[in-house]
Amino acid sequence: MSELIIFISLMLTGYIFGQMAERGHYRSILRREEAFRERVLLMPVRTPPPLQRGCTTRLVTGSAVISVDYFKRFVAGLRNLFGGRITTYESLLDRARREAILRMQKRAHAAGATMVVNLKLETASISKGIGDSIGSVEVLAYGTAIIPHREP
Amino acid sequence: MLITNLEIVPGHRITRHLGLVQGSTVRAKHVGRDIMAGFKNIFGGELKAYTELLQESREEALTRMKQQAEAIGANAVLNVRFSTSSLTQGAAELFAYGTAVVLEETR
Structure with a gap:
């Protein structure tokens, strides 16, 4: 009986706090994406466009580790029985990826860059939970910031 | 030392190719952090x-890669x-690798 109570309370806390964290995070992601969209252009192309004459380059990175909550893990466990899309994990990875890109953009902007080329993303699950379930994921975004020289 | 993930650097010419350089580090998380996690x-x-x-x-891995590149004379x-x-549970390896070259500025 007591086990059931613990389980239900963990599910509830996971659901409530997880949802709160996720909604807050999405709001902040959308706001910052809007702010950076025009200032730092992102390009996943391998070479910079040939329009810059004088510019310096710098490697910029941004990363985020986001943890899954108890409720999400349980839902994903159920999904594993039936198959299909695990939307709870999809949103987790989406958040981590967008957060990592935003952090990279912020650093590039601080360095005076106007664009980031050759954007690469890398995902790693860094801590495994019970039975190889995902505990938390790290997403790293990196690219080359193109910093134009100031006109003298 | 110029570190970039581009293959061609604007305004520069590759004069020598020195091969692959790499740097890695294995880190464990300490218990306090694990409990918080x-x-x-x-x-x-x-x-x-x-x-x-x-x-x-990751910075550490990059630094090691840089040292290796410096040692063979790359810029x-x-x-x-x-x-x-x-x-394993609780340890992660971070690895950085790239091509060491000698660059020369073109005008």
Whole structure:
């Protein structure tokens, strides 16, 4: 009986706090994406466009580790029985990826860059939970910031 | 030392190619952080301590790669890639690799 109570309370806390964290995070992601969209252009192309004459380059990175909550893990466990899309994990990875890109953009902007080329993303699950379930994921975004020289 | 993940650097010419250089580091999380992460696994949300730890380790891997490149006389590392793998429970390897070259400025 007591086990059931613990389980239900963990599910509830996971659901409530997880949802709160996720909604807050999405709001902040959308706001910052809007702010950076025009200032730092992102390009996943391998070479910079040939329009810059004088510019310096710098490697910029941004990363985020986001943890899954108890409720999400349980839902994903159920999904594993039936198959299909695990939307709870999809949103987790989406958040981590967008957060990592935003952090990279912020650093590039601080360095005076106007664009980031050759954007690469890398995902790693860094801590495994019970039975190889995902505990938390790290997403790293990196690219080359193109910093134009100031006109003298 | 110029570190970039481009293959061609604007305004520069590659004069010598020196081959692959790499740097890696294996880091473990300390127990306090692990316990905090355990809590976070219930509530969800970002694990700031891990983000910082991995960021530091990645810098370390980059520094080692840079040292290796310097030792063979390169002045730039191009086409840098990162890779992460979790070796065992609680330890992760961070790996950076790239091509060491000698660059020359063109005008």
